[in-house]
Amino acid sequence: MNALFLQLLEKRVRLESERPQALEAMAALFACCEPHAHVDLTLSIGDRADANGRLWFDVNPTPADAFAGMETEKPLAPLSLARTLCAWAARCTTATYVFHGAAMALEQRGLLVIGESGCGKTTLTLSLLQRGWSFYSDEVAALRLADASMVPFARRPVVRCDVWPHKVMGPFPDLPLEPAPLPHEQPAAPCDPVRLGAAPLQPETVPVCLVFPRFSAGEMLTVQKLDQGSALLAMMAASCSQPVFKVRGLDFVIDLVQRLPAYLLTYGHADEAAAELKHLVGDVAL
Amino acid sequence: MSVSLEKPLIRADLVFRELEGCFVVYDPVCDTTALLNVQAAAVLDYCDGANSAADIAAELAEVFAVPAASLVATVNAALADFAAKGWLQPLPAPPCS
Numbered sequence: 001m002n003a004l005f006l007q008l009l010e011k012r013v014r015l016e017s018e019r020p021q022a023l024e025a026m027a028a029l030f031a032c033c034e035p036h037a038h039v040d041l042t043l044s045i046g047d048r049a050d051a052n053g054r055l056w057f058d059v060n061p062t063p064a065d066a067f068a069g070m071e072t073e074k075p076l077a078p079l080s081l082a083r084t085l086c087a088w089a090a091r092c093t094t095a096t097y098v099f100h101g102a103a104m105a106l107e108q109r110g111l112l113v114i115g116e117s118g119c120g121k122t123t124l125t126l127s128l129l130q131r132g133w134s135f136y137s138d139e140v141a142a143l144r145l146a147d148a149s150m151v152p153f154a155r156r157p158v159v160r161c162d163v164w165p166h167k168v169m170g171p172f173p174d175l176p177l178e179p180a181p182l183p184h185e186q187p188a189a190p191c192d193p194v195r196l197g198a199a200p201l202q203p204e205t206v207p208v209c210l211v212f213p214r215f216s217a218g219e220m221l222t223v224q225k226l227d228q229g230s231a232l233l234a235m236m237a238a239s240c241s242q243p244v245f246k247v248r249g250l251d252f253v254i255d256l257v258q259r260l261p262a263y264l265l266t267y268g269h270a271d272e273a274a275a276e277l278k279h280l281v282g283d284v285a286l
Numbered sequence: 287m288s289v290s291l292e293k294p295l296i297r298a299d300l301v302f303r304e305l306e307g308c309f310v311v312y313d314p315v316c317d318t319t320a321l322l323n324v325q326a327a328a329v330l331d332y333c334d335g336a337n338s339a340a341d342i343a344a345e346l347a348e349v350f351a352v353p354a355a356s357l358v359a360t361v362n363a364a365l366a367d368f369a370a371k372g373w374l375q376p377l378p379a380p381p382c383s
Contacts, residue, residue, distance in 0.1 A: 229310075243315070244314060246317070250303060257305070
């Protein structure tokens, strides 16, 4: 595990339960944090492993006084806390660039699906996982600045009740036909990507394609190639970070949009979009 | 201290990069990214606190091989836009005598 991360973990982050496996999962996210970054959190970490032995963590809210230095008046919902942690990690790191987006790969050809909440990232993610893509994230796409390789975000895809997989793509063998009822205040639930069909992660996978989705139910599929300027503006807008981080990473983002094709994907059916994405990613010459 | 459009000066913290025939401007204060065409980027590039609008128009006229007089209004409009975006900074005060 990264030495800096250990230092950060021991000195800056107080864990409710120090489970080595969970810490490794956390390390996947915070591996590049600088030791001087200050945070005082109490985290409750679940270290349940999936069918392939891969570990995942769930970040649970704790009382407000545990979040010293963070602007929270009440305990954060898990998803909000995860985003807060991602933004914090992005501010701390000097080695990764973080976007608000999904990241997946097909046979080491990475795909970044970038956009705001509600644009269809999770719907696409679920559809691609069912087709055997590897899962890196459905919410936070992190790339190493050194080689642009994709960093897996050790949080399971969060699926909204209204887009529960069997409603979108048909029943899954390992999932109940009817999901367990969720409390009204918890409109989403984490799912094991392996059970959803995800393939194992491959090391040194780099993105070969950028996609900015727009979901509109029932709409016909259209794919529009984006110019580099439009892609750059969209990626800067989706960057989960502070301005100083964007300044530092601007050259990295410019290099990405110069090297990778970018598309605006409007879709109304996830299966059509998934088939198109397979073509887009497969057509890129490595 | 007001921003001078007589001798415009680009803010030191503004990030200015080239990208495929246009130029990227990132403003870390407002956290906004903008794209400029070559002409607008050239105007911004000449905002060094030494050139006047007329100087910039003359420089661009030479680069783009057009009469300087035809560019003055365009340069002034670009400078006003840059000032409105907060991309220009006040000139440093002259040294005390």
